[in-house]
Amino acid sequence: MIDGDTIEIHGRRIRLWGIDAPESAQLCRNDDSNLYQCGRAAATALAGLLWAIKRPVQCTSVDRDQYGRTVATCQLGTPGPDIGQWLVANGHALDWPQYSKGKYENAQHGAEKANRGIWAGSFVEPWQYRACVKAGGRPAACSDDSDGRR
Template sequence: MTTRLFHCVLLSAAVIAVAPVANAGPLVGAASVVDGDTIEIHGTRIRFNGIDAPESAQLCLDAVGKKYRCGQKASLALADFLEAHRPTSCIEVDRDQFRRMVAVCTAAGIDIGEWMVRKGFAVDWPKYSAGFYSKAETEARTAKRGLWAGSFDRPWEWRKQMSVQ
């Protein structure tokens, strides 16, 4: 087989291998909230790419040092946002260790992950975001919005603490 023919065959195989992903398009629909960084559309669980929200059992401290369920607050804020901005559209970028779709999702043209971080209901997760939401996090921290009004453990640190107990 000639080198040129070999490259054509190789290129054709590559195009066929990625074609289903490229043609899949966004998943669009009415989203239901699982937690502050996970939704479900048409039975598909979707984890927002690059952010992390407190877990439902996680407690944080508000501005006066009183404990509150910050994960629950994040979930409720997300539900209110999605209710007001329908439909939700998600573009898959990866799969996580639980085989959930990891995606960038928008509603009414707004990046939902960025909105959650900017409002202080979630944080930028540099391990997965490459700092994409760091500006939104800095804005939330400076304005003392949401989690930043008091004190909290980063969700991934909280989960790690819970796994050793």
């Protein structure tokens, strides 16, 4: 596990298709409006899932990204739960409709309705956070957008 939406299998980095988790340095606000490390929380949740299930990860390659990583849908075992869907359903990642075409939209609505993970407070979408940092913003400032979700 590299971060909340990237795993490594036998030395090969795999970016989970159709989802976007908070970046490693990204901060979110919890239900008490306190900042917390939501990027780390997403990575910890993914690591916990992989450790708890203890089944082999099966991935189906979809594409390659700009960093040379394989982009894939991955399951725990065959058949097994879709890792991306689990992350979205538990509020550790967002459906990324630019790529997923809404595949995980229902899972995201469930997480939002139940206030799971990042949906318990407020956050900046990971793609907006990355754009802010790329434009020269400081990670803490890019994390704390007054127009954040929720």
